[in-house]
Amino acid sequence: MYSTSGEKFLTEATRLFYAEGISAIGVDRVAAESGVSKPTLYAQFGTKASLVAAILQRRSDTRKRDISAYLDNRPPDTDTSVLALFDRFIKGYA
Known part of the structure; x- marks a missing residue:
């Protein structure tokens, strides 16, 4: 979806924003640390706010895929699936 440089920028921004906070990190620092x-x-995301939205959307999409894959490997019983989902949340995400 993004160019190789856009992916590098997105990856580095994700790391920095989660480690230090969105408001604490400027795009200058993301650019410097990503080498982009x-x-x-601006070409890939438009604004810092759009970059943050892309990070959150990617995280949401990843979580949805992980949950679906986890539940797909469970018996089709609804009660079991719900309990299995809670087990997955307790174990956490990598």
């Missing part, structure tokens, strides 16, 4: 220029941010 600020124009790439």
Whole structure:
């Protein structure tokens, strides 16, 4: 969906934002640590807010895929699936 440079920017922004907070990290730092220029941010994401939205959307999509895959490997019984889902949440995500 994004160029290789856009993916690098997204990956580094994700790491920094989760480690230090969105408001604490500027796009200059993301650009410097990712080795990708600020124009790439604007070309790929438009704004910092859109970058944050892309990070959150990716995380949501990943979680939905993980949950679906986990439940697909469970018996089709609804009660068992619900309990299995709680077990998955208790174990946490990597």
